Amino acid sequence: MSIDIDTARKVAHLARIRVPEDHLPALASELSNILTFMEQLNEVDVEGVEPMTSVTPMRLKRREDVVTDGGYPEKILKNAPDAREGFFAVPKVVE
């Protein structure tokens, strides 16, 4: 499977990483190489095999659905690049 420039642009956008137009050809060829490497997996007969979901057979633990933590917005906001009045601040999202 080879990735063309349009696909590379689309993937970069889906990943929310800005890639300048003139870098797209190199990116496309790099991603294509990696995908070619992955295509060895097509040689394996996986008929009837369940995809692995957990490393050891286990059921994820459940706990009571109650509040166990919280109440410290100042700690949550402490590392924010922009926080105002107890909220994370971002550029305008809704007009």
Add this chain to the structure above:
Amino acid sequence: MSLNKLTISAARDALAKGDLTSVELTEACLGEIEGAGALNAFVHKTPEIALEQAKAADARIKSGDAPAMCGIPLGIKDLFATKGVATQAASHILEGFKPEYESTVTQNLWDAGAVMLGKLNMDEFAMGSSNESACYGPVVNPWKVDDRQLTPGGSSGGSAAAVAADLCLAATGTDTGGSIRQPAAFTGIVGIKPTYGRVSRWGVVAFASSLDQAGPMTKSVRDAAIMLGTMCSHDPKDSTSTEIAVPDFEAMLTGDIRGKKIGIPKEYRLEGMPAEIEKLWENGIAMLKDAGAEIVDISLPQTKYALPAYYVVAPAEASSNLARYDGVRYGHRAKLAAGEGITDMYEKTRAEGFGAEVQRRVMIGTYVLSAGFYDAYYNRARKVRALIKRDFEQVFAQGIDAILTPATPSSAFGLGEMADADPVAMYLNDVFTVTVNLAGLPGISVPCGLDAKGLPLGLQLIGRPWEEGELLNHAYVLEQAAGFAAKPKKWW
């Protein structure tokens, strides 16, 4: 002998006898760190915290209530959240981040009285095998045989270099595809990745959640046993942390492996494998045989597909885990031009904050998870992963106790030597180690010899799930038989 050169076990015994204080030990390490800038291993130093913890440890030792790790100075990989101390996974995107919380593993270590010397360099977000993707610049391997600077391996390269150069008694590492075992082999130290679920992942910056495990990097197998015991715990904050008793691993180092069955997988005999690696492996087999173990030829037929399966699963999980770095809650945010909106902020922030290898893996992960390709790549890789795990289950069902393989396909290579290589060529470093992560098994790298250039080489032992004690005992036998005592000559 300088105090910083001590092992954990020797320091513990000297501390208990009162021959030594943790403050003396800590000061010795801090002094070495100051003189080792050329290695670029410690990237955030915490001498004030270290001395405060050392004083507290000395008081605790005096009172007679001291666990094994009490007073032992450690280096901590930059991937572990340490409260109030810079934690940035060697990435620009986490520049300035100081967590308001402590990872469970480091908390377990501090609760046992261990001392934090500082944070250690690594590959950005633990993605790499040479420590060259770090935002701090590469770590330099203390081993040097000509005028080249060598890689300490990765991603736990700072941890490996710091332990090998005696800047600390031991260090924490993490291993997603070989990130503890490969650097341990490149620097002549011991590194163990425990069974998935043995150690809590809470507070460890996530790379690939179904593969990540933390473990100790130490100067001896005994030290690995001691430190691993302290790092392990059941943690309700990590839903995959398993509720299983933690045995006294050190007490399990009996040196007796008579009658144990050691599997030698034929698929690990790679075409074009250097003769020295082959020889090292043969030597290791002879050592375990001499110790009374039975050597059994085994087959792990899907081995060849482990690397491509890993490089689908790990980037897929990484693309999801790294979605959180968006410039909103912590770390770097790009400056925006007038009229730019929130999507511009995400895209610019991530382009500026992530290095080339991280961007590459996030995009590969995004692609294999995207509509139309999910089944062809991601689901197929997960099915292959199930088959790889089944390979191991079948040999363990045959009665195999441990599997012996080389740890790496070569000794340490020069920094920059892989710069123009295909990314896939770098991925081949993990060829012997990724299978273990995919199957969730414990694996340990033990230094077993030097190559013709004089660089360390390691062998890997792979154990049954949850049998770290047995595995460490096998490693202990190998360590005793190999008698590896070489140290890098100080040039830094």
